[in-house]
Amino acid sequence: MNALPNDRTGLPRPKIRPHPALPAGVAGALVLLALLLPLLQGEEFYASLNRGYPGVFTAVATSVLRTVAWLGAVATLAQLGLLCFFGGPGYAAGDSGRAAARRAAGFAVVWGLSSLLLIGFIAADNNGVPLNWVVSSSFMVFLDTTQAAQAWVFAALCAAVIVPALLLWQTWVSRFVSLVLLCSAVLLTVLVGQVSVGADHDFASDAAGFAVPAALLWLSSLLGVYWFLAAGGKLSAQGFRRFHVMSWICAGVALVGYAAVAYQGLAGNAPTDSSYGTIFLVALLAAAGSALLAWSNARQFNRAMAEQAKVPAGYRWRLTALLGLGAVFLGALLALQRTIPPRYLLVQSTQENFLGFSIDGARSFIGWLLPGRANVLFSSIAIIAVLLYLLGVRTLRNRGDVWSKGRTISWLLGWLAVYYFTSSVWAERSPGSFGLHMMGHMGLNMLAPVLLVLGGPVTLALRALRPAKPGAPSGPREWINALMHSKISLFLTNPLLVFAIFVGSYYALYFSPLFELGMRYHWAHQAMNLHFIISGYLFYWIVIGIDRAPRPMPYIGKLGFTLAAMPFHAFFAVAVMSSTTIIGENFYRSLQPDWNTDFKADQYLGGGVAWAAGELPLIVVVIALLTQWSRSDQREAKRKDRRGDQGLDDSLDNYNDMLAALSDRNRPQPEQPNRDAARQGEQ
Known part of the structure; x- marks a missing residue:
């Protein structure tokens, strides 16, 4: 047996040498499987889907390119995982780390080129036509009607961002963001596939x-x-x-x-x-x-x-x-x-195709308020976030440290709000009503983030997590610190950008085709809800957050920042209520829920909800901000008093010395003898 690496005892690291050719053999076998499968299936596969046969070349090339894309993505992530999680600071910052980053960029090129080619091949394969039909005819028509091809466009764009990021910036944050971006792109190609049907x-x-x-x-x-x-x-x-x-x-x-x-x-x-x-x-x-x-x-x-x-x-x-x-x-x-x-x-049914479930049927008043169909994504995130937070609180208490119960309650209520606004009965039926949708929007964008930022999760994490040992791979505490002090965080918390996203997304979403896209597909609807939470969290983090923001603002700036957002919500609500165009009309008429037949009145209700639910939370935030401001001034005054009592604050003495100097400057000076007259007298 080999000696085990032990950072504490300094024992030599192990010499585990698995066979180096095995990964290449695995990749070759997977590509061979992708080559043979469409040949064995032939035209029967497409006939069972009521599609035309795109030809051997299109079918085989689509299968092989998809396999190469997955292999390229996994190989890229393998190098990024070594850099971010396993290799340690010496490896990540040294020549070996730079070589791994270059390898990751090379595999990302393979993934990106495969994704770029798959745009056309997927469009042809999914529509049952040869590739030359897509290329020679209106390519944009095929792209516009093939959601899977659009997902590979996003993957190719992500590769175009990841490759230069890995080559130009040798930081943990750039590598971690590349990892997240790559996983998101691969996930999107899956979400628009088989899992989105039925x-x-x-x-x-x-x-x-x-x-x-x-x-x-x-x-x-x-x-x-x-x-x-x-x-x-x-x-x-x-x-x-x-x-x-x-x-x-x-x-x-x-x-x-x-x-x-x-x-x-x-x-x-x-x-x-x-x-x-x-x-x-x-x-x-x-x-x-x-x-x-x-x-x-x-x-x-x-x-x-x-x-x-x-x-x-x-x-x-x-x-x-x-x-x-x-x-x-x-x-x-x-x-x-x-x-x-x-x-x-x-x-x-149409509702099952769009939503995955039916939203028809009558409900009592109490029934509308009860929990409904669970939103698995946000329910799971809420449970994980609550458990991790309570684990951090328990860690502090075991050390004898104190953590505010108010912050804990605020965090729990925030995630309870997220659960309710995504998994209640009216949240379940909100895709069939603009008014119900707007209630969920306001809850996820205006209420839940206020409670979450008052929980101070970053402060809790930094206090509960222990720093990594010298020479060991960086841990969660170092990762959080790196993200908080990164240029990306500075960019994302720029007040102008946060204000534009928080306010402008209302107009960009509801007065463009984006809203109907977000309602038509489940993955897009979940992304829209996630956007509501994140944009609200960033806004309120800057204004009243417990955690120190990467770009701190003075209280007077925070107050003006909040007050400036209030008119935009009112303008949006008035625009919705007075609009003669039904927002998302085609989508609502496709669902045709039996309990919502007057789309104009429903939209008017949604505008009223946006007005009331948009202004009231901001007023509460202003009150909370003023309270924080007052307490901050009181703490500062007490701090100065303590320093004065200890003789550490000499600002008052300096002020008195300045007044004394000014008094001496203004005091009349005694007259000096005339030296010329004295000299004449002597002569």
Whole structure:
């Protein structure tokens, strides 16, 4: 057994050398699978979807390019994971880190070029026409009507941002932002695919929102660490621990999330009744096996660390097995892109196609106020945020530190508001009514953020988290500090930008086609709700936030900042109430809920809600701001009094000395003798 790396005892780092050719062999096998699958399926696959056959070239090229894009994304994330999470400060800032950043940029180029080519190929494949039809005819028409092609446009644009960012800025923040941007782009290509079809697709889409990033982090961490060790790299003990924890947690989240996606796609059928279910079963078994093996590796590693500081026997082969299970999982996911879910073959209503569920039916007054269909995404985020916050409070109390109960209550109420405004009965039915939608908008944009910023989550995290040990990879505390002091945070908290987003988004969203886009697709509706929360949080963070903002403002500036926003809300509400054009009319007429037939009156109600719910919270914020201002002045006065009592404040003495000097300057001076007259007298 090899000596285990131990940052505390200074033991040598291990020489774990897995076979370097295995990742290349895995990638080749996946590309071969992508090449053979459309050849084996032939025209039957497209006929079952009522599409024309686009030809062998288009079908094969689309499948291969999609596989290459996924491999490029995972390889990019593998290098970014080493730089951000596993490699440590010496690796990230040294020549090896710069080389890893260049490799990440190179793989991002592969991902970006594949995404760029997929725009046309996906448009042709999804419409069942050869590629030359798309190129020679009106390309923009195909692009405008093919949502999947639009998602790959976003992926190509993200690659165009990531590549120069990795080459020009060698900072942790630039690499982390690149990682988040890449995961978001890959997630969007999934959300516009199979998970967006049929009844309950809202559950499947939200589950994919957790499963896809988790799968990407799991697969990329496996590839990154395997690659790093195969090239002769040596991870620290903390790096190994973090790799083990990330592997089994992310594999477990991917398992649960994709199980929910499979359940929705199977539409009640047994997994073995269709090729879709069988392939999904293989993927889930691979994820479960990887999660269990990673958890077992973590336990053995910790035991070896505690007992003899040795690498567990057979660790190299278990690492190879983890990579193999990850390859099986990724291959199954790629094969599912060419497999028809049973859900596709069922007839769905218009409301189910747009929303995933029906919103018809009468409700009592009390029924409208009760919890309704759960919004999986925001309910899960709320639960995680509350648990992490309470864990931080408990950590402080165990140390004997004090944390304000008011801040804790404010944080809990804020996430309770998020849950209610996304998962109540009227939130469930808000897609069918502009007035109900506006209630949710005001709650997520004006109420919940006020409560959340008063919770002071960043301050709590910085107090509860311990700094990383010297030489060890940076931890969450260092990550938060880096983000808070980054140029990106300075840019995002620029008062002019925050004001423009907070106020201008009302006009840009509701008086443009963006609103109907946000209501028509579940992923876009969730993104819109997320925008409401984030834009409101940034605005109120600057004004009344407990956490210190990257761009602090004086209280007089905060007051003017808040008062300046109030007229814009009133103007927007008046414009909505007086408009003769129904906002999102085509969408509402497509849903046609049986309880909302007068769209004009409903829009007038929405404008009234925007006026009342937009002005009242701002007035409350002004009162809270004035209270904070007064308390700040009182604290400053007490601080000066204490310094004066201790003899540390000499400002009063300096002031008295200045008055004395001015008094001496104005006092008449005694007359001086005339020296010339004296001289004449002497003569």
